[in-house]
Amino acid sequence: MAGKRTKAPEFRGFDGPRPDFKKPPVNEVVLSLQFEPLDEFNAAHIGVLWQKFRLRYPKTTTKGAIPPVIERFGELRPQTFSFSVVEAPEVPRCWFENKAGTELIQVQRDRFLFNWKQTAAREKYVRYERVRAKFLRHLKTFERFLQENNLGKIKPNQCEITYVNELHIGDGWLRYGQLAKVFAIWSGRHSDNFLKEPEDAVFRARYSMLSKQGMPLGRLHVSCDPRIRTSDGKQILRLEITARGAPLKKTRKAAFEFFDFAREYVVRGFASITSKRMHEIWERTDA
Numbered sequence: 001m002a003g004k005r006t007k008a009p010e011f012r013g014f015d016g017p018r019p020d021f022k023k024p025p026v027n028e029v030v031l032s033l034q035f036e037p038l039d040e041f042n043a044a045h046i047g048v049l050w051q052k053f054r055l056r057y058p059k060t061t062t063k064g065a066i067p068p069v070i071e072r073f074g075e076l077r078p079q080t081f082s083f084s085v086v087e088a089p090e091v092p093r094c095w096f097e098n099k100a101g102t103e104l105i106q107v108q109r110d111r112f113l114f115n116w117k118q119t120a121a122r123e124k125y126v127r128y129e130r131v132r133a134k135f136l137r138h139l140k141t142f143e144r145f146l147q148e149n150n151l152g153k154i155k156p157n158q159c160e161i162t163y164v165n166e167l168h169i170g171d172g173w174l175r176y177g178q179l180a181k182v183f184a185i186w187s188g189r190h191s192d193n194f195l196k197e198p199e200d201a202v203f204r205a206r207y208s209m210l211s212k213q214g215m216p217l218g219r220l221h222v223s224c225d226p227r228i229r230t231s232d233g234k235q236i237l238r239l240e241i242t243a244r245g246a247p248l249k250k251t252r253k254a255a256f257e258f259f260d261f262a263r264e265y266v267v268r269g270f271a272s273i274t275s276k277r278m279h280e281i282w283e284r285t286d287a
Helices: 043-053 128-148 252-273 276-281
Strands: 026-035 059-063 093-097 103-108 111-117 156-168 203-210 216-228 235-245
Touching: 026 128, 043 093, 043 103, 043 128, 103 128, 111 128, 128 252, 156 252, 203 252, 216 252, 235 252
Parallel strands: none
Antiparallel strands: 026 111, 026 156, 059 093, 093 103, 103 111, 156 235, 203 216, 216 235
């Protein structure tokens, strides 16, 4: 008797409108596509590829490659794997940055990334749809370059979207230990009166991103750290939320379907962990 066929996982739907804020604290958005290593792609190709982006992204920087990361379930943390071969030196990661420092393309043998960064408080937050559109356009340029030079095809194995938020002192909180004012998941309470408010605190949390059938498709990683901003010496809480997982198929279309799913988790997760008082400060409009 044939075994019961397992239904392929589907992205879950979400109840209610997506949380929306007029003044979100978002400082940076990063879209990253990880794929099977392109064996024929080397450092010389990065220089040629830059010519495709040079007009709008004239600034270049060389960095070390980001190690591959795969979300696996039933384990304590995502696993990192190295695909390096002894005979082949590591191909670096290269940055292509615009003059304003607000947009950044990153390329390496097994990743393609696009960053939007806020460089001044007066700059308006660029919504996900625009960041996504630019990332898609640049990725298509990269794919055409690979085809023109017989360097192989992209086979996605992980998609990652990160929102970096800067929470400013004076906006709902005055001291690093006042996380209970900012985060609904932080109680700020003790079992007795021995310890008072902490001098500062950090936290990390992980959540499963579930399919319609309840299967884990990825993880939502949340971290918060107290920081001193180097540009002006201002105290901030740096809240980073990353959604990562594998697309349902190893295609560009499936990858972007996962990005949209992950974006929902990031935005809804951000609203879920933060306090209603902070939502008022950020002028939440959907509630």
